[in-house]
Amino acid sequence: xxxxxxxPAYARGVRAGSxxxxxxxxxxxxxxxxxxxxxxxxxxxxxxxxxxxxxxxDANDAGVAADAKNQVRTFTVTNAxxxxxxxxxSALSVNGNAFNPAVTLxxxxxxxxxxxxxxxDLVVANGNAAPVLEPxxxxxxxxxxxxxxxxxxxxxxxxxxxxxAVTGSGDPGTxxxxxxLNGGDAVVGATRANADAKGGFIVxxxxxxxxxxxxxxxxxxxxxxxxxxxITYHLVxxxxxxxxxxxxxxxxxxxxxxxxxxxxxxxxxxxxTDAADGDAGAASSSGIAVxxxxxxxxxxxxxxxxxxxx
Amino acid sequence: MKSLxxxxxxxxxxxxxxxxxxxxxxxxxSVMVEKIAMVNGHEQTVLKAPKPVFPGDHLxxxxxxxxxxxxxADHFVVTNPVPASVAYAGESTAGAEMSxxxxxxxxxxxxxxxxxxxxxxxxARPEDVTNLRWTLATIAPGTSGSLKYRGMVK
Numbered sequence: 001x002x003x004x005x006x007x008p009a010y011a012r013g014v015r016a017g018s019x020x021x022x023x024x025x026x027x028x029x030x031x032x033x034x035x036x037x038x039x040x041x042x043x044x045x046x047x048x049x050x051x052x053x054x055x056x057x058d059a060n061d062a063g064v065a066a067d068a069k070n071q072v073r074t075f076t077v078t079n080a081x082x083x084x085x086x087x088x089x090s091a092l093s094v095n096g097n098a099f100n101p102a103v104t105l106x107x108x109x110x111x112x113x114x115x116x117x118x119x120x121d122l123v124v125a126n127g128n129a130a131p132v133l134e135p136x137x138x139x140x141x142x143x144x145x146x147x148x149x150x151x152x153x154x155x156x157x158x159x160x161x162x163x164x165a166v167t168g169s170g171d172p173g174t175x176x177x178x179x180x181l182n183g184g185d186a187v188v189g190a191t192r193a194n195a196d197a198k199g200g201f202i203v204x205x206x207x208x209x210x211x212x213x214x215x216x217x218x219x220x221x222x223x224x225x226x227x228x229x230x231i232t233y234h235l236v237x238x239x240x241x242x243x244x245x246x247x248x249x250x251x252x253x254x255x256x257x258x259x260x261x262x263x264x265x266x267x268x269x270x271x272x273t274d275a276a277d278g279d280a281g282a283a284s285s286s287g288i289a290v291x292x293x294x295x296x297x298x299x300x301x302x303x304x305x306x307x308x309x310x
Numbered sequence: 311m312k313s314l315x316x317x318x319x320x321x322x323x324x325x326x327x328x329x330x331x332x333x334x335x336x337x338x339x340s341v342m343v344e345k346i347a348m349v350n351g352h353e354q355t356v357l358k359a360p361k362p363v364f365p366g367d368h369l370x371x372x373x374x375x376x377x378x379x380x381x382x383a384d385h386f387v388v389t390n391p392v393p394a395s396v397a398y399a400g401e402s403t404a405g406a407e408m409s410x411x412x413x414x415x416x417x418x419x420x421x422x423x424x425x426x427x428x429x430x431x432x433x434a435r436p437e438d439v440t441n442l443r444w445t446l447a448t449i450a451p452g453t454s455g456s457l458k459y460r461g462m463v464k
Contacts, residue, residue: 013364013365013366013463013464014365014395014463014464018395020341020363020369020393020395020396020463021393022339022341022371022390022391022393023339023391024337024339024373024388024389024390024457025337025388025389025390026335026337026373026375026386026387026388026389027385027386027387028335028383028384028385028386028387028449029383029384029385030334030379030381030382030383030384031381035334035335037335037337038337039337039338039339039373040338040339041339042339042340042341042371044341044362044363044369045362045363046362046363046364046365046395046463047362047363047364048364049364049365049366082364082365184362185362187364
């Protein structure tokens, strides 16, 4: 007869080492005498269940720059068993994505601020045991990674944090005799005592391309660069990529041998005053400057100004 | 209650038994753990002597009584508390009354209420049960029986 016992596995139960004691009591009458008796006491020891959960604390992928160093993803590791247990923490890049972040550090976030602080947060050698967690207790784990310089804009990479019970893991119901709390047995619970979660990175790059062109109108209606001819410069700033870019500024100098024509500065076809005032631009005999601030991907802004050849 | 009946026929308690001091009535407690096992390819509940147990294990608490004297014992009341780390699973030998207040008051579970933190009360659930009690009018000399309930390790 083959008997395979399927052990149930419930997380976060009675603490390992607890004693379940049961004594029944009875009263009865014989004639006019009432007697009370107790049964024997049955005592059972509750042994250790090994369970762990890992969850990402990050709602979204982290936007990172290519070649960024020590980019953080955060995880919660919870002892879902019923005894104090240590877990081996391993962080690795997940294959099959556009790029592979290189894990540089695994640490317990001791002050829970989600930021790695050397000397404050507890570094765990990758793959090694972190300090013991009480049942139901959890800690935040920081995984730091370098993003490859070759990572393309909008490409995605992931890291995976795994936690394995030090006592043992495997199929639910696997028993580690004598390895539980206080020398009791330990049994693997529903989580297999082995859990993991992933955290993602997405590369955000913005590119600004500035293109300059000129049109010439000479005093005779032609396009020759004669003295007295007007040269209108077109400066086009085009933003591409997956993120906005801040502090976009277009500046140019007035070429030697030419004179800036007052009031000729425009932005996207609208005139700007020469004075450094409320509008985005300013111009003088030495040059022009237009501040555009933050520009979204796909934006193209055109600045023009005119000079006259002396 | 299929397994309870199965057990009444099939399993004498085999473990964890000691007997109370001699008297006309002997009272013996035992606990077995119920496991679902594959026996010759079929799922079957088997009872095992539990040592140790794990959270989630299903336990069968059993109290055996026997009148070894020469006179009848009347108004025989057996009380069995549910250990704090065990949740009563809602199944017991017929005739049981339950308490959800540590044995102060007994009744049918459907008639009992539990106070909630907000000062209100709600209908009692099996896991609220703290004690079970059975009352038998008389136990004739030489007769015996078993009173059982099911629980789960929290």
